[in-house]
Amino acid sequence: MGKRGKITVGMTAGLIWAMALLWGAANFVVLPVFTLMPTIMTAFLAPGLVLIMMIGRLAQRRFYDDALIDGQPFESQSSAEIDHRVLVNTVEQLVLALCVWPAAAVILAGEGPGVIMVLGLGFAAARLAFWGGYHMSPPLRAFGFAATFYPTVLVALWALFRLVSYVG
Numbered sequence: 001m002g003k004r005g006k007i008t009v010g011m012t013a014g015l016i017w018a019m020a021l022l023w024g025a026a027n028f029v030v031l032p033v034f035t036l037m038p039t040i041m042t043a044f045l046a047p048g049l050v051l052i053m054m055i056g057r058l059a060q061r062r063f064y065d066d067a068l069i070d071g072q073p074f075e076s077q078s079s080a081e082i083d084h085r086v087l088v089n090t091v092e093q094l095v096l097a098l099c100v101w102p103a104a105a106v107i108l109a110g111e112g113p114g115v116i117m118v119l120g121l122g123f124a125a126a127r128l129a130f131w132g133g134y135h136m137s138p139p140l141r142a143f144g145f146a147a148t149f150y151p152t153v154l155v156a157l158w159a160l161f162r163l164v165s166y167v168g
Contacts, residue, residue: 003139006139006142007139007142010133010140010144011142011143011145011146013143014126014147014149014150017126019154021118022119025119029118036105036109039113039117040105043105043116043117044094044097044120047094047097047123047124047127049124050124050127051091051094054083054086057083058080058087082135090127090130093123097123097152100152100159104116104155104156104158107159119152119155123148123151125147126147129144129147130145132144
């Protein structure tokens, strides 16, 4: 199977993950009596912890490598450059989540706060899969990318559907 085929399989698996994540969160996750704002804030804890790991790994690489310690660019295709790409993409995905999840949490409050909490946990797991997949073989990062991106897209569409339903 070629690169595009592997990426397509990974993206498809990521979409299936996203649908299962949201369906499972809406139907099976019951949280203790959290109010909406603490739930939203807590949902970003797991993604934040993964971000800490990524930043820490790059800092460690720079500290122990004389060629990088002064902030020099990473060597092309090196493990450090891959870690940097993963970090940049993770920040992009997290900014997108920060733009979408809080509004979705408010709009979907009737579906239960578990949806947003599960999004955070799923995000963390998917980012770790993205990171590991990227190091094994760049096409393998497709699942982790899709498993992070699609849940945010789907929850945005779900929230928009509910919003239009309320208005209409």
